[in-house]
Every structure is written in C-alpha cells, then in structure tokens.
Amino acid sequence: MKNNRTDLCNSLHSFQRSGAMVATAALTLFAASCNQGSQGDFSVDKATGVQYKFIKHNENGAKPAAGDYAQVEMIFKTDKDSVIMNTQTMRRRPGDTSHGIPIPLKFNFAGCLEQGITLMAAGDSALFRINADSLFVKQFQMKKLPPYIHPGSYLTFQVKLLYFQTQQQMQQMRQAMMAKRQAEAEAMKAQENPSIEKYLADHHYNVKPNADSLYVLKKTSGKGQEIKDGDTVTVAYTGRLLSGQGFDSSTAAHGPYKFAYSANAPAIKGWILALKGGHLGDKQTILIPSALGYGQYGMGNAIPPYSPLIFDMEVLKVEKGQAAGNGKAKKK
Template sequence: MKVKFAVVALALSAILFACNKDGYKKSDSGLLYKIYNENSGEKIKEGDFVKVNLIYKTDSDSVLLNTYKMGRPYEFIVQKSMFKGDMMDAFKMLTKGDSASFKILADSIFSPKFGMQKMPPFIKSGSYLVFVVKVVDVKTKVAMEAEATKAVDKFVADSKLAFNKTNSGLRYLVTVPAPAGTPVKLGDTVKVHYTGKLLDGTKFDSSVDRKQPFELPVQKGMVIDGWVEALQLLKKGESATFIIPAKLAYGEMGNGPIPPNSPLVFDLQVLDVKPAKATASAPAAAQAPATAPASK
C-alpha cells in the first residue's frame, strides 16, 4: 500500500511541476509555455523567416514592447538557440497562426555569458519575463528567395525597360552612357551620387538629397556586394539604374528601414574615378553611409 501511495505521489508531483498555478506547462528544455491557439502545419524551424506580433512584459505586467501599438509585426530569422529554453526554442514550438505565451527567467536573458546587456534595475533577479506571441506568417528561406525573384521580375515587366541581367541576378540599365569615360575597376576609388529605394518605391537613402557625393573604394567588405559588381559595369560620367538581389544586399536580416530579403533599386551616377595605383598609398577609405551602401 505504501508503494502504491509513493507512486501516486510521485506522479502527482510531476504533474504539478510540469503545470504551475497559472496554467503554464514546462517543456523538455525548461521553457514555461501556454498555448492559446494551436494550428496544424509544419513547426517553425531554424532559418525560417517569421513575422510575429509580440507583447513583451515583466511578470508584474509592466509592458516593455508591444508590436500592436507600434503598428507593425516584428520580423526576423529564427536562429540557433543561445541557451536551453530561450525564445528561439519557443518559436520552434509554433506554426503559422498559433498564439501562445512563454515565461523565461530574466537572469537567463540578461546573462553576461551570452554577451547580453546588464539587467535593468526595474527587473528583479529571479523574476520572469513574459512573451505573448501571435505568429502572423512563416516562410522558408527557399520560399523567401522565390518570392523576391518574382517581385523583381514583376518590377522589370511593369517598367517596360530593357534591363540587362548578370549571372549573379543583378539587373541594370545604363541611363546616361559615357563611352569615352574611365571604366571602374576593382580597387579603384569612386565618387558617386546615389538614391536607394525598395521595389515599392520607398526611398531609404540618397546622397542627392543630402547634396553630398559619396566616395568609396570598390572592393568587397567595404560596401554591399551588389555595389561592387554594379560599379564595375560603369564608367566615369555614366548613370544607371540597378536592381540588386537581396543576397547581394542585406539578405535575410535586412538593415534598418530595409526589410529582410529585400531586393534594392539604386540609381547610381559615377562622378569621378581614381585608379587603384593612384590611391594605393592613400589612407583608409571613407566610412560608408549608415544604410544602403554599407557592407553586410
């Protein structure tokens, strides 16, 4: 009889441990979770692009972030977990359309072991942070790339312009030719004017608006790969429009006002070209603007 009682007690304690007083269950990774709405479908995987609405708050209900009030969902690529039971583990429990909440120890999130910032004074050690999540959309990397390619094809078709296409997928159209101009080569330093836009026409950066040309070395690591290729297609005095695939720009992560996996449209004008030999002993190159031309 004592043995039976011990078995029942052990089972009961396990249930209580796995499901605390406010209805949260505990996953194998130690994550506290509560699913409000669960849909059928493939679970989110590492590398997937997700769009979620998120309320992030302390366990005393002080809201730290609310994407509903911001007016746009949070978009990101699901990464490898930094620690067992973190939010990357949480998202991998969900699929498109799911809604849930998760509780994670504040000490884990602000652990210096993971290079996190110091815990704010209004968050107490030993307390939990609560994440209320609604998964708006999920796309695989392959689906994202296919969608971006389709969007570029539509942009080119709608423009009714004869864009050229390189092996990398870069599209370009020389709008002001300069047959006698100095060709841009890898390693040269160029002075350019540029305007960068998204495919929908949203402008995110322009040296023209600032009335300040941008000088840069044409080499990988200094600017996005798409610019390195694009500039070598031009000569001094030429202007062109380029459509740069996301993989040659900011890829899956995006950058500031540039959403993840966004092809970019640049109007480029080459004002001057300094051959590499003439600049070999020059000091380090000027800094790139904060948005588009900067390297990934």
C-alpha cells in the same frame, strides 16, 4: 563587468545611452501613484523583505515563481523622484509594437525587485522600494554607485506585470517566433523572381540579367577615367524597393558614398559589379537581386529578407588612392 547582468540592467544602460534621462515625475505609468514613496506607505513581505505597495492587486490570481520570465512595464526612479528609466518611452526600432521588457526572475539579493514581482498576478500594478546599494553593486555588479544615486538611498519601481511565462513556455514562444520568421522568409524567397518579372513588365523594361545577374534598366556612359581596383570612387545614389519605398539616398546628411574600389570593397556585391569597368560620369539605374544585396537577412526594418533593390547611381569622382567609406550600401 561580467556578462551575466539581467535584462533590467541591460535595459537601463540602453535607456541611458539614448539620452532619455529626465528629472521629472511627470512620466508615470500610474497617475494615481505620483505622490507615493515614503517608507511608511509600504508593507514588508516577511518572507523576502520586499517593501511593496499594491495599486491594483488580484489576490487570487496565479503568481510567477523563481526562474520564470516576467514581461513588465516599469518606471524606475531615484529617491529624489527623478526618472532613470521608463519602459514606455524607451527608444525602439520602427515598427516595433512590443510592450514592456522581459525580466528573468532570478533573486540576486534579499528584497530585490524580482522577489517583489513574484507577489504579483498578471495585470497587477505595484510600487516597490529597493535598496540602491544592493541593486547597483550586487545585481548590476558596478564598482561604485552612479553619481545620481545617493548611498543608502532607496529607489522606487512602479511596475505593471503584463504576463509571465515559465522557462519552457518562453523557449517554446521563441521557437515559434523563429519558425514564423523562417516561414515568412521562405515565402519572400519564393516570391522574389516573380516580383522581379512583374516589376519589369509593369514598368515596360525589356531587359534580361547580364552576366553578373544584374538588371541594367537605364545607363548613360560617362567619358571620364575608368574605374580600376584601388581607385577611390565617389557615388551619388538613391536606393528603393520594388514597391517604390526609398530606404537610403546620398541626398541625406551623410552625402555621396566614397570608398576604395575593389572586389572586397565595403559595399554590397551588386554595387561592386555595377561599377566594374565603369567610368567617371556613368549614370545608371540597376535592379539588384537579393543574392547580390542584403540576402536572406535584409537590413533591419528598412529592407525585408530576399528583397530585390533598385539603385540610381552616378559616378561623381574617380581618383587614385584609397579612402574609408562614409555612406550606406555597405556589407553586412
């Protein structure tokens, strides 16, 4: 498979991996269009060959052109009315409030969906009939049709055009978003040390960072075997932000974290330093600055950039030999 597949194809593959294939017509963007779809219902654009039927249409509205980017909500169905993709039900990361998917308007074959979208104005809703063979072979560059697609059949796309942008506008928007994220990250960086000081004061911890820049808030030393390089350690833990919001715990399904201890172990630097010279049975609560945690990037939506972390840790087992990691707090 080549690397120049469209956003539409990538979104389709993502949707199928999520297990969201459903054989029902109940998931529709437009309830009024549930029973549409025979060829006789559609008009044909003479210039492109696109088969279309408008549900809502602003004839005088500005239309996108080839090379623009269209943001759409869409349902993509087989000739048997089975839903292949519904952008409204696609799995997203927590906190993601975006709508629809972006589609670059590149024309891959006569009568393609992208040509159909150029007939629409922002806010329009329409149905399109697209040849399945052309879509999957010419556009998605698949060697053969998926088993649920019949050769020679037509697929129905129910599309709402949310808005469209030129390439220049899209680039400017992306640059603005990157600048905003950078500014937010810099603000978080500036607040890290004050937030640590406030946390220590609010919780009455009179501690300073140790030689490794860790804040050891509590510690009960164990009497067991000392941890040395190459030993396999098993650690129970709970991780949370200074706000108290938890982001991971060994009480979850994956259980305690077992890994081969070394300076290059598959764990954040703060963990490696916290366990250095430790013993079986050690229990401690540590505050890890972001430089020893997930740094300027954070970890998804769970850990923002430049976030200090609190970990409750207990060394459950120390044994000779190495084992592959099976838990969290890993390196990025």
